[in-house]
Amino acid sequence: MVLTSEIPTKEDLVGRAADLVPLLRENAAWSEENRRLHDKSVDALADAGVFRLRVPQRYGGYEADTRTLVEVATELGRADGSASWTASVYWIPTWMTCLFPDAVQDEVFATPDARVCGTLSPTATATPTDGGIVVNGKWGFITGAWHSQWQEIIAILLDPDGEPAPIMALVPMSDLKIVDDWHTTGLKGTGSVSTIAENVFVPRERVLPLGAVLQGSHASAANADTPIYRAPLLPVAAASSVGTVVGLAKAAQEAFFERLPGRKITYTDYDDQRAAPITHLQVAEAVMKVDEAQFHAHRLADLVDAKGVDGTPWTIEDRALARADLGAVCKRAKEAVDIFATASGGSSIYSDVPIQRIHRDVEAVNLHALMHPNTNAELYGRVLCGLPPNTLYI
Numbered sequence: 001m002v003l004t005s006e007i008p009t010k011e012d013l014v015g016r017a018a019d020l021v022p023l024l025r026e027n028a029a030w031s032e033e034n035r036r037l038h039d040k041s042v043d044a045l046a047d048a049g050v051f052r053l054r055v056p057q058r059y060g061g062y063e064a065d066t067r068t069l070v071e072v073a074t075e076l077g078r079a080d081g082s083a084s085w086t087a088s089v090y091w092i093p094t095w096m097t098c099l100f101p102d103a104v105q106d107e108v109f110a111t112p113d114a115r116v117c118g119t120l121s122p123t124a125t126a127t128p129t130d131g132g133i134v135v136n137g138k139w140g141f142i143t144g145a146w147h148s149q150w151q152e153i154i155a156i157l158l159d160p161d162g163e164p165a166p167i168m169a170l171v172p173m174s175d176l177k178i179v180d181d182w183h184t185t186g187l188k189g190t191g192s193v194s195t196i197a198e199n200v201f202v203p204r205e206r207v208l209p210l211g212a213v214l215q216g217s218h219a220s221a222a223n224a225d226t227p228i229y230r231a232p233l234l235p236v237a238a239a240s241s242v243g244t245v246v247g248l249a250k251a252a253q254e255a256f257f258e259r260l261p262g263r264k265i266t267y268t269d270y271d272d273q274r275a276a277p278i279t280h281l282q283v284a285e286a287v288m289k290v291d292e293a294q295f296h297a298h299r300l301a302d303l304v305d306a307k308g309v310d311g312t313p314w315t316i317e318d319r320a321l322a323r324a325d326l327g328a329v330c331k332r333a334k335e336a337v338d339i340f341a342t343a344s345g346g347s348s349i350y351s352d353v354p355i356q357r358i359h360r361d362v363e364a365v366n367l368h369a370l371m372h373p374n375t376n377a378e379l380y381g382r383v384l385c386g387l388p389p390n391t392l393y394i
Contacts, residue, residue, distance in 0.1 A: 010068045016048040017075035024079035031082050031189030035182050036146045041083050046113040050087050054094040059109035066239035066301040077247015081361035082189030084244040089143040091240045093118030093152035098229050099218030101205050108150055117144045118152030122166045126155040132203040143192040148173050166210035169202045186364025227308035234393055235322035239304045242297040242329040248362045249290040249333035255354045256340040282343045289336035293329045300325035319394045320383035327376025330366045337362045
């Protein structure tokens with residue numbers, strides 16, 4: 001299958017995302033209550049081309065760079081953290097799909113606006129068999145599983161003729177069982193359920209060694225010279241994720257200032273919260289933190305994009321910096337949202353006031369194993385001190 005499409009500009013794609021804000025906001029409460037995205041939100045994201053951003057142009061995709069992802073996700077995050085997070089998670093396994101042999105990509109992208117969910121956790125095992133592998137196991141936190149056609153999985157290959165090794169594979173969702181176990185306090189609308197494989201056969205062509213993928217090696221001939229597919233996985237994943245976090249911080253800022261005019265500070269003589277010096281200090285600090293979060297997000301995206309274009313090698317310091325920028329975005333965005341939430345008063349705990357959902361969503365993001373500010377800062381500091389990284393996920 002070979003398609004061609006005119007690739008929209010970054011400005012056009014960001015504008016499309018901004019146009020979705022009212023609809024996504026309208027559906028956010030339903031998505032949270034039902035623990036998955038509203039079908040209308042998914043359809044709107046598809047119609048806007050959001051699921052095509054990391055798809056090769058030959059399949060009708062846009063081959064968007066990571067700076068575009070950051071700015072699109074920022075707009076989506078202003079509307080609904082769960083919708084933005086789900087879109088950004090789809091971008092990562094979709095990009096990973098583009099590392100597989102071209103015939104495998106033909107199969108996956110034969111579905112218009114194909115959605116691939118996935119994970120980086122090797123919580124399953126695989127054994128060799130004629131023509132491929134057989135997989136058994138369970139994966140958690142599978143964002144967007146309800147609306148996906150494929151899942152990218154990670155498993156440990158138990159080969160009797162060699163050492164156990166992690167592999168990455170593509171499996172149709174029809175081969176997996178979904179466990180409806182997503183009962184959480186944050187990012188509730190993402191539908192990040194668990195999935196189970198029971199003696200699932202995966203043909204050899206849909207299996208890649210994870211170690212090679214983490215180092216930037218892949219099996220696609222058609223994508224070999226395309227800049228966006230030349231970067232290592234972890235910097236790509238980091239840059240794909242941060243726009244949602246910036247969007248949540250901006251959403252908190254907008255929500256706070258929308259409610260600010262005429263609000264009193266109860267049990268004080270401030271009839272207008274805007275007149276209180278504490279408010280001036282709070283909003284100044286919070287807005288600066290939003291700006292700082294955006295700076296780190298853009299620096300990360302620009303690093304990934306620049307190296308993809310010029311082809312310069314990634315050093316360990318570059319990779320650690322990508323993780324550090326990811327953590328910095330999360331930390332500063334959460335700090336900003338914390339300030340806005342603290343300044344929003346007791347009435348903000350009502351479920352129809354957006355700040356409470358934004359607060360819980362940004363907290364959930366900061367607890368993610370790959371996004372946790374402390375984990376990322378420690379890794380960067382370790383590398384700066386001349387020690388080797390203590391993780392393969394770099």
